[in-house]
Amino acid sequence: MRLLGLLCLSLVLSVADAGLGVQTADAATKKTQQAERQQVRKSKAKSPRKTAVQAPKRRVVAAVAPARPSFGQQLGLEESPSPLALKSNVALVLDQETNEVLLAKNEGAVLPIASITKLMTALVVLEAQQPLDEVLTISNEDIDTEKHTGSRLAVGTQLTRGEMLHLALMSSENRAANALGRHYPGGLAAAVEAMNAKARQLGMRDTRYVEPTGLSSSNQSSASDLARLVKVAYEVPLLRELSTTAEHRVRVGRRDMAFHTTNGLVRSRSWDIGLQKTGYIAEAGRCLVMQAELAGRKLIMVFLDSAGKYSRIGDAERVRKWLSSDRAGS
Template identity: 50%
Template sequence: MRLRGFVPLLLMALWALSGTVAGHQATAAAPTAAAGPNLASVNAAVAKAGEPELLFGKNAERSVPIASLTKVMTALVVLESGQPLDEWLTFRERHTPAAANAYSRIRIDSTLRRADVLRLALMSSENFAAYTLARSHPGGFDAFIDAMNDKARELGMTGARFVDPTGLSVDNVASAADLVKLVNAAARHPELQAYSTTGYFRAHFRNPRYSLSYGNTNALVHRDSWGVTLSKTGYLKDAGRCLVMISEMNGEQVVTVLLDSLGTRSPMGDAGRIKRWLDTGAPGQVARAARRYEQSKNAAYAAADKQSVSTH
């Protein structure tokens, strides 16, 4: 009687033990963190600051329009040209039409120090400022564009091409992985860190004498909890909402590149999802509208690639 009572108990114990072992095996086989964050941006890259390897990539090698993220390259070329930052630059009427709306509050023929022109181009994405920086280059405007492309090749930005210093042209293209390299290069210059993360600035012009106030286009710059040390936003209809920045995530300085998002808040939401993913492994969720936008853009990219292949 004791034996018959013992056997069922033994079998139940063995079954429970096997279930426990199987459970441990399943837990061990499962990933400890998600493969990557869910993002609204169609193309993205995440890396530790100063390192070329990506922690995460989403269509990271696809070359796409980058809008005003272009101005990071513009600023890098200006700073590495060695021109004096205290020199007064004159805002002259454009010698060629802008590729898109280039409205500016800055008056024609007024002047501003190069350092402040550079600051306006970065922190507030002032297109006339970026244009003036290029036109004030020692070799002229065309030489400046050549210098931008030379710098891209030097940095190994194999998918990048620049045709203007503002980003108003859709022909300014790069991949998210390319922009990680550009951001890392720009971050080696303390001036570019300081100018791009200036929260508010009042520019004092001469000839005539007047002042204009500007604010940073990246809301996260104003939040101390993000520790943003380099920043640039961008937008064109064909490029969507774009953002590059270096900020503190999970105790480290991290480069975030977000290209082609649907709405003004999408890059901020993606930055938050990346931050949580690095902290906890949680992938987060993206709104249905952003998913539909991503699907339509991926289809458009695929159609363009197919047409390009058939043409060649």
């Protein structure tokens, strides 16, 4: 009996030990699994998040229409030799008193002259001896239907003939120039005829006008002809004064409006300008005519068909520096 009891007790203890071993193993397994799960979570936390790959943005480039070539460019004047590396395709510099040509480039080429036209418009208006204090009115007929440019002179604006002349020469006001032509004795057609007659009188054989503003590319001339015009216009004191004013204020309705010169050289202390006029339309390029005193000489300067906005001014500066240097006397 005692032996049987001992055997039973031994069996019970073995079963208990086995159960305890199973529980211990299960616990160890659970701890291992928990540790593995924690390790996985830590690894995910440390690893960088994947971001969606974005397709590269497409760059949209607006189509730009090529610049329309000027008449001079169409004629290939850019290929001509360029003294002083001038940017203008046409240039002429001559002594006002002796007519000695100091510099020339395509001076005989006949090209559109843009608002240089207004110099002849002003000349024939003054020669008609109409009252400068007569009030003129801007009308619908003065609106630009050629190039559709704007103007600060609204329809109905009233200014004197003298003020219209001032704005046409100093600020290149197209409506003012057209109004001057309309109020010429006999009207616009008579004004254009007077302009062409004056050109013939001055020996400007390559010059033709069809309207008084210069907006039409049919207004054409050469540098040689324009030098003649500048020389004659310089002899009229009022043209000298009005064309070389830096700023002028006029009363338009209830407001005072300030207008400024289109030629920045007028404000420069390096220049002594006696008369000037600028011009621009796409067909003509940038244009400039001037009478100026440089290096002790009175000069007539003409620059036509310049492509860059400031290149005509740059060309004038190149000539000034050249004449002021030792090379001018060589």
